[in-house]
Amino acid sequence: MKKTVALGVSSSVGIYKACEVLRGFQKAGVEVRVVMTPNAARLISPLLFSSLAGTRTIVDLFEEPEARTIQHVALAKEISLLCVAPATANVIGKFAGGVADDFLTTLFLATRAPVLVAPAMNEAMVLHPRTQANIARLRALGVEFVEPAQGYLACGDQGWGRLAEPEAIVREGLRILGRTESLKGTTVLVTAGPTREPLDPVRFLSNPSSGKMGYELAREAVARGAKTILISGPTSLIPPAGARTVLVNTAAEMEKACLKAFPKADIVVMAAAVSDFRFKETRDRKAAKGEIGPSLAVEKTPDILAALGRRKKPGQLLVGFAAETHDVLAHARKKLEVKNADLMVANAVGNGRAFGTDDNAVRIIARKGPVQETGTMSKREASRVIFDRIEAELEKKRR
Numbered sequence: 001m002k003k004t005v006a007l008g009v010s011s012s013v014g015i016y017k018a019c020e021v022l023r024g025f026q027k028a029g030v031e032v033r034v035v036m037t038p039n040a041a042r043l044i045s046p047l048l049f050s051s052l053a054g055t056r057t058i059v060d061l062f063e064e065p066e067a068r069t070i071q072h073v074a075l076a077k078e079i080s081l082l083c084v085a086p087a088t089a090n091v092i093g094k095f096a097g098g099v100a101d102d103f104l105t106t107l108f109l110a111t112r113a114p115v116l117v118a119p120a121m122n123e124a125m126v127l128h129p130r131t132q133a134n135i136a137r138l139r140a141l142g143v144e145f146v147e148p149a150q151g152y153l154a155c156g157d158q159g160w161g162r163l164a165e166p167e168a169i170v171r172e173g174l175r176i177l178g179r180t181e182s183l184k185g186t187t188v189l190v191t192a193g194p195t196r197e198p199l200d201p202v203r204f205l206s207n208p209s210s211g212k213m214g215y216e217l218a219r220e221a222v223a224r225g226a227k228t229i230l231i232s233g234p235t236s237l238i239p240p241a242g243a244r245t246v247l248v249n250t251a252a253e254m255e256k257a258c259l260k261a262f263p264k265a266d267i268v269v270m271a272a273a274v275s276d277f278r279f280k281e282t283r284d285r286k287a288a289k290g291e292i293g294p295s296l297a298v299e300k301t302p303d304i305l306a307a308l309g310r311r312k313k314p315g316q317l318l319v320g321f322a323a324e325t326h327d328v329l330a331h332a333r334k335k336l337e338v339k340n341a342d343l344m345v346a347n348a349v350g351n352g353r354a355f356g357t358d359d360n361a362v363r364i365i366a367r368k369g370p371v372q373e374t375g376t377m378s379k380r381e382a383s384r385v386i387f388d389r390i391e392a393e394l395e396k397k398r399r
């Protein structure tokens with residue numbers, strides 16, 4: 001089926017290159033709907049874009065062609081990508097702040113499609129800490145960027161801020177479009193969050209996992225078209241749209257849910273920080289302080305990843321996580337072997353690293369080959385890198 005891209009055009013001087021971006025998508029067989037900001041429509045007539053696109057350019061939020069449809073919502077559902085080129089500091093700031101005062105900014109909030117932004121502005125504006133903070137905020141939400149280039153700027157300056165070349169923008173857009181269905185027909189099982197092992201109704205053994213990494217991984221699986229099952233321990237996060245979320249409390253409950261879903265899964269990503277121990281005895285009523293002795297007996301919880309590793313069929317890909325405070329790689333390698341996983345994602349924890357944060361730096365380890373290191377990035381971006389690698393491994397496996 002033909003895919004549709006909304007091309008957002010704002011009022012940077014680089015606007016003339018937007019025509020080339022439009023053409024580039026069309027040449028690749030993609031339908032383009034152009035959305036201009038009112039300021040952009042003062043720089044170039046919307047008619048030019050309408051003629052190139054073969055559809056009417058949208059500028060005004062309140063100009064509804066048919067009373068029965070709400071245009072920004074209809075377009076938001078129809079598109080497979082929102083590509084904004086050029087994007088001014090103003091548009092980036094509005095996206096980052098959730099301001100929706102024209103069609104383009106409203107579309108940004110209304111769509112669940114991936115978003116690609118190609119900034120174009122004066123160097124001082126690009127490098128301004130406010131703009132950089134807005135870009136970082138958007139990246140953390142999953143928005144992708146085509147970096148502005150260095151060169152001759154409209155103001156006569158030389159420097160950063162020039163709109164990237166149209167070919168680079170189109171290439172990146174097509175790559176994202178390709179990704180939106182790369183896991184179609186596949187079932188992905190993700191575990192996330194901590195588990196809680198109760199002592200009594202008000203006390204438990206747990207860890208500081210926030211579930212953010214696992215939720216982003218589930219979101220990424222959905223974005224790639226996979227049927228996604230998220231099995232989550234207690235977190236304060238909103239379940240990702242499009243995934244089937246199963247909420248559990250203890251390691252035993254997580255194990256039961258995983259064993260049930262496992263036979264259907266093609267890819268399993270165990271990002272949960274399962275508690276390794278639980279109390280040997282639990283009570284139905286709150287124990288008074290005096291009733292509890294100086295020590296409490298604990299026992300090991302079931303190792304879910306290892307259990308799945310034993311049951312793994314040749315077509316299934318199993319990914320584990322290793323959160324370590326020291327000797328990260330050595331521990332992760334050992335776990336890869338012992339638990340019969342195909343990939344291990346290692347991250348350093350402790351001293352404020354990884355647990356509960358929005359950022360992560362991961363190392364991906366396979367049986368063979370070099371370790372893939374990401375450097376620090378948002379968990380949203382890390383989930384993309386991890387799934388790119390998962391897809392590459394799956395292809396190797398199935399070849």
Ligand code: C5P
Nearest residue numbers: 270271272274301302303304305320321
């Ligand atoms: O052995 P360790 O807990 O460090 O292993 C981490 C990996 O094993 C993670 O992928 C985690 O989800 C999984 N795990 C598990 N069941 C446990 C403990 C860990 O599935 N009881």
